[in-house]
Amino acid sequence: MTEPRPLTMRWTTPDARTLHGALAGNLDYHSGDGLLSEVTARLAPGLRDVRLDFGSLDFCDSYGLSTLLMIARRVQSAGANLHLDDRPPVLERLLDMTCTLDYLTAPARKASRGEAD
Structure with a gap:
């Protein structure tokens, strides 16, 4: 069995209205409060989208889910709107089982007339 990886976070602001966080490792009891603190500290006036990329997430437990609900x-x-991007099967299954995906994420943006897709 492999050792659990602590959660690491890499933050970027692709533009003034977007915060992007790339997460890797385990989102659990040991890391949830840190993630909540990091996101909260980065919330700024004018921010429209918070995008959390879970492409390298290994594990998420119920405390991790609770953290996402607080975020x-x-x-x-x-x-602002929260987006959970590149969700691995472990997170997708948890969100599906708890019926929380729609609550956690912003609705899909629809292109208005005359706007490029």
């Missing part, structure tokens, strides 16, 4: 509340309170 969603804070992001929504700040007037």
Whole structure:
């Protein structure tokens, strides 16, 4: 059995309205509070989208899910949208089993008339 990987976070701001976090490792009891603190500290006026990329996530437990729910509340309170990108099967299954994906994420953006797809 492999050793659990601690959660690592790499943050970028591709533009003034978007915060992007690339997460790797385990989102669990040991790392959830740190992720919540990091996202909360980065919420700024004018921020429209918070994109969390889970492409390198190994594991997410119920505390990790609770953390995502708290992040969603804070992001929504700040007037921004939360996006959970590149979800691995372990996270997808947890979100599906708990019926929380729609609550956690922003609705898909629809192109308006005259706007490029």
